[in-house]
Amino acid sequence: xxxxxxxxAGDNDPDRMLQKKKYRTPDGVPADIVMFTLTKRERKTVTKxxxxxELKVMLIKRKSWPFAGKWALPGGFCQENExxxxxxxRELMEETxxxxxxxxxxxxxxRPGRDPRGWIxxxxxxxxxxxxxxxxxxxxxxxxxxGLFTIEEALYKLELGFDHRTIIEDAYRRIQExxxxxxxxxxxLPRHFTLSELYQVIQSVVPDFEEPNFIRKITxxxxxxxxxxxxxxxxxxxxxxxxxxxxxxxxxxxxxLRPRLSIYT
Amino acid sequence: xxxxxxxxAGDNDPDRMLQKKKYRTPDGVPADIVMFTLTKRERKTVTKxxxxxELKVMLIKRKSWPFAGKWALPGGFCQENExxxxxxxRELMEETxxxxxxxxxxxxxxRPGRDPRGWIxxxxxxxxxxxxxxxxxxxxxxxxxxGLFTIEEALYKLELGFDHRTIIEDAYRRIQExxxxxxxxxxxLPRHFTLSELYQVIQSVVPDFEEPNFIRKITxxxxxxxxxxxxxxxxxxxxxxxxxxxxxxxxxxxxxLRPRLSIYT
DNA sequence: GTAATAGTGTCTGTTAGACATTATCGA
DNA sequence: TCGATAATGTCTAACAGACACTATTAC
Numbered sequence: 001x002x003x004x005x006x007x008x009a010g011d012n013d014p015d016r017m018l019q020k021k022k023y024r025t026p027d028g029v030p031a032d033i034v035m036f037t038l039t040k041r042e043r044k045t046v047t048k049x050x051x052x053x054e055l056k057v058m059l060i061k062r063k064s065w066p067f068a069g070k071w072a073l074p075g076g077f078c079q080e081n082e083x084x085x086x087x088x089x090r091e092l093m094e095e096t097x098x099x100x101x102x103x104x105x106x107x108x109x110x111r112p113g114r115d116p117r118g119w120i121x122x123x124x125x126x127x128x129x130x131x132x133x134x135x136x137x138x139x140x141x142x143x144x145x146x147g148l149f150t151i152e153e154a155l156y157k158l159e160l161g162f163d164h165r166t167i168i169e170d171a172y173r174r175i176q177e178x179x180x181x182x183x184x185x186x187x188x189l190p191r192h193f194t195l196s197e198l199y200q201v202i203q204s205v206v207p208d209f210e211e212p213n214f215i216r217k218i219t220x221x222x223x224x225x226x227x228x229x230x231x232x233x234x235x236x237x238x239x240x241x242x243x244x245x246x247x248x249x250x251x252x253x254x255x256x257l258r259p260r261l262s263i264y265t
Numbered sequence: 266x267x268x269x270x271x272x273x274a275g276d277n278d279p280d281r282m283l284q285k286k287k288y289r290t291p292d293g294v295p296a297d298i299v300m301f302t303l304t305k306r307e308r309k310t311v312t313k314x315x316x317x318x319e320l321k322v323m324l325i326k327r328k329s330w331p332f333a334g335k336w337a338l339p340g341g342f343c344q345e346n347e348x349x350x351x352x353x354x355r356e357l358m359e360e361t362x363x364x365x366x367x368x369x370x371x372x373x374x375x376r377p378g379r380d381p382r383g384w385i386x387x388x389x390x391x392x393x394x395x396x397x398x399x400x401x402x403x404x405x406x407x408x409x410x411x412g413l414f415t416i417e418e419a420l421y422k423l424e425l426g427f428d429h430r431t432i433i434e435d436a437y438r439r440i441q442e443x444x445x446x447x448x449x450x451x452x453x454l455p456r457h458f459t460l461s462e463l464y465q466v467i468q469s470v471v472p473d474f475e476e477p478n479f480i481r482k483i484t485x486x487x488x489x490x491x492x493x494x495x496x497x498x499x500x501x502x503x504x505x506x507x508x509x510x511x512x513x514x515x516x517x518x519x520x521x522l523r524p525r526l527s528i529y530t
Numbered sequence: 531g532t533a534a535t536a537g538t539g540t541c542t543g544t545t546a547g548a549c550a551t552t553a554t555c556g557a
Numbered sequence: 558t559c560g561a562t563a564a565t566g567t568c569t570a571a572c573a574g575a576c577a578c579t580a581t582t583a584c
Contacts, residue, residue, distance in 0.1 A: 024345050026291050029375075029386060047534055047583065080289050080384050084375040108373060108388055110294075110349040119345050121294060121386075123373060180527035196535080202529065211530060213574065215537070218529060221572060227528060245535040247581035261526040262445035263492060264467065264483060265476060312556070312561055461562080478547060480564070486545060510562040512554040 027118035031088040032075035032164070034106070034126040034171035035095065037134060037148065038188045038204060050196060050244045053188075053204040055175075057154050057168060058095075058134055061145035066116045067161025071147065071154075073168070075122070088125040097136035102128040102187045104178075106171055114163045122162070126171045128187040179205045181261060183227060186254045192231045194241060194249040195219070227259065228252045292383035296353035297340035297429070299371065299391040299436035300360065302399060302413065303453045303469060315461060315509045318453075318469040320440075322419050322433060323360075323399055326410035331381045332426030336412065336419075338433070340387070353390040362401035367393040367452045369443075371436055379428050387427070391436045393452040444470045446526060448492060451519045457496045459506060459514035460484070492524065493517045 035058040040051040059071040074095050078087035085105065092103055106124040114120070134148065149158065151172050155165060178184050179202055188201045195215045202209050211217065218224050231239045231251040240248035300323040305316040324336040339360050343352035350370065358364055371389040379385070399413065414423065416437050420430060443449050444467055453466045460480045467474050476482065483493065496504045496516040505513035 023293075023342065026294055028288075029291055029294075045534095049534080077288065078375070081377050083377065084373050084386070105372060107370060108349050110343070112346050112348065121349070180525070180529065182528070194536090209527075209529075214529070217573080219537095223572090224528065240536095242535095242582070245581090246533080246583050247536045249536055259528050260445070261528065262474075263447070263524050263526065264445065264474075264479070310561095314561080459563085482546080484564095505563095507555070507562095510554090511556055511560080512563045514563055 024119070026121050028120045029078045029084065029123065030075045030120065031078055031084055031091055031123045031125060032073040032109075032167065033088055033091055033095070033103075034073060034124065034168055035092070035129055035134070036126060036171075036175060037129050037131050038201065039131055039148070048242070048244055048246060050200055053200055054150060055205050056148040056150055057171075058129075059147050059149060059154065059158070059160075061147065062161055063144055070161040071149075071158045071164075072161040073124075073164050078123075084123045085125075088123070088127075092125075092127050092129075095136075096129055096133035098129070098133045101130075101133070102184060106167070106174060109163055109167060111163065122167075124167045124171065126175060128175075128184060176206045180209065182258065183254050192239065192241075192251040192253055194244065194251060196244065196249060198228075198252070223259070226257045227255060229255050289384070291386050293385045294343045294349065294388065295340045295385065296343055296349055296356055296388045296390060297338040297374075297432065298353055298356055298360070298368075299338060299389065299433055300357070300394055300399070301391060301436075301440060302394050302396050303466065304396050304413070313507070313509055313511060315465055318465055319415060320470050321413040321415055322436075323394075324412050324414060324419060324423070324425075326412065327426055328409055335426040336414075336423045336429075337426040338389075338429050343388075349388045350390075353388070353392075357390075357392050357394075360401075361394055361398035363394070363398045366395075366398070367449060371432070371439060374428055374432060376428065387432075389432045389436065391440060393440075393449060441471045445474065447523065448519050457504065457506075457516040457518055459509065459516060461509065461514060463493075463517070491522045492520060494520050 037056050037058065039054050039056050041054070042051050043049050058074065060074050062068050062070055062072050074091065076087060076091040076094070078084050082090070085103075088103060088105075092101065093099055103125055104127075106126050109122040109124060112119075114122070134146070151168070154160070154168055155172075160168070175184075185198060185201050185205075188205075189197060195218065199211070199214050218228065229252065231253050233239055239251045241251055242248040302321050302323065304319050304321050306319070307316050308314050323339065325339050327333050327335055327337050339356060341352060341356040341359070343349050347355070350368075353368060353370075357366065357368055368390055369392075371391050374387040374389060377384075379387070399411070416433070419425070419433055420437075425433070440449075450463060450466050450470075453470075454462060460483065464476070464479050494517065496518050498504055504516045506516055507513040
């Protein structure tokens with residue numbers, strides 16, 4: 001607490017303060033974004049089937065010092081007239097050309113020496129975007145190379161700049177947690193979806209999620225059925241889709257309900 | 266991304282960079298700590314009974330500009346040679362004189378104009394400390410007034426400086442979430458505790474947690490009994506305590522197990 | 531028909547939730 | 558003895574988990 005009191009050396013005039021600082025201040029506060037997307041790839045089979053989905057992370061290849069030639073997270077410096085979240089939103093907009101999507105704060109990375117340019121405190125976010133949103137950038141901005149990588153590639157095969165490997169690890173842990181504890185799965189699904197699609201989305205983010213009775217459980221237990229609901233047309237007939245299967249499957253959508261989880265209940 | 270590239274204007278020498286920055290940088294990056302404690306008050310009854318527990322938050326009364334005379338969270342500025350977490354730990358140590366305790370990152374507060382001293386980006390933490398740890402400060406540091414308040418007092422009765430009301434709201438939400446989803450209850454309990462004590466601790470942080478069959482549920486269901494275990498002596502006899510009741514109650518301790526929660530399972 | 535995915539029937543053992551009952555000890 | 562808290566008994570309905578079975582469509 002004493003630091004705070006003395007930091008500005010008793011000067012009570014905010015306008016003159018900036019010239020009188022006694023302590024070193026950070027050299028920059030960027031927002032870095034771990035952009036996740038779920039790629040869809042058609043399977044070449046005879047009959048209808050679900051596309052293969054795979055979780056990917058978007059990285060850029062740096063052109064200048066530091067870490068030139070290495071892969072890193074997209075990011076940009078925060079400015080005085082915006083919050084860190086604003087900076088992240090702006091950055092996301094610049095990368096995708098789209099305003100929407102899920103953007104969530106991940107944490108702060110401030111280990112001394114993490115950035116050779118000086119005292120740079122980075123704020124990490126993760127975003128869930130659709131695959132087509134990333135094509136925007138590849139088309140409009142040819143200054144830097146853009147790549148989509150699986151988590152394994154990003155973590156174990158690529159040389160990453162800064163402490164971005166740590167950030168991606170943390171982001172991966174967090175998206176897995178959120179996938180099971182919230183309804184962010186909706187970000188990777190159309191508004192109406194089948195339960196197989198939902199199950200597949202969950203599994204592509206959390207590979208060891210296995211629930212043999214998934215459909216039964218989510219539709220027939222009082223405590224869980226609330227988070228999704230059947231889609232019906234104007235007359236109240238259930239809507240179904242046979243886009244991915246011979247037999248049509250019931251369509252569902254997420255409700256606004258969010259159950260409260262507890263280890264004790 | 267372009268910001269990042271241009272930020273240092275192509276200068277590749279880190280030593281000279283600080284003099285050549287073209288953009289304004291933050292004026293300070295403090296760590297503010299929401300210190301929670303659970304006070305224990307003996308009940309004056311004839312027979313043995315559990316003490317009354319109440320969640321409190323520790324605030325200090327500011328002596329100087331800005332917000333002189335208002336209550337605020339304890340905090341201190343982060344220095345160049347430490348991480349934000351280090352700064353928070355240092356601050357916690359200064360306030361309590363103790364090194365341990367639970368300290369967890371809460372988030373960043375960076376709304377422009379939030380601090381009249383300039384561009385100040387605050388990082389909030391929350392800590393769980395024992396009541397006696399706060400007496401240290403009251404004894405050794407008489408420069409500023411220290412107070413322990415209930416959440417209701419802090420949020421609705423006090424005039425708080427900065428955006429600290431928002432921070433306390435967020436911290437309260439978070440500690441409630443963590444109380445139900447993790448085993449942070451252990452921070453407020455002795456190493457060995459009775460199930461009534463555990464139940465009471467949970468309830469004092471999450472008042473609307475009600476589980477009439479709490480004891481039954483936590484001891485007899487396979488999925489939940491793993492997080493705690495009975496305490497036994499060397500011969501394997503169960504240990505119990507009649508500190509708070511006539512009939513002795515079985516003592517338990519937390520295990521290291523942490524169940525994975527999911528809205529789908 | 532066959533293949534492929536959607537969805538239900540059925541069975542057993544476990545859990546939830548409510549309420550009554552017994553246990554242990556101090557005063 | 559009574560009073561207070563700890564812990565178990567008991568009963569019904571709901572749920573979990575496994576596996577077999579039926580349903581709907583494309584080809």
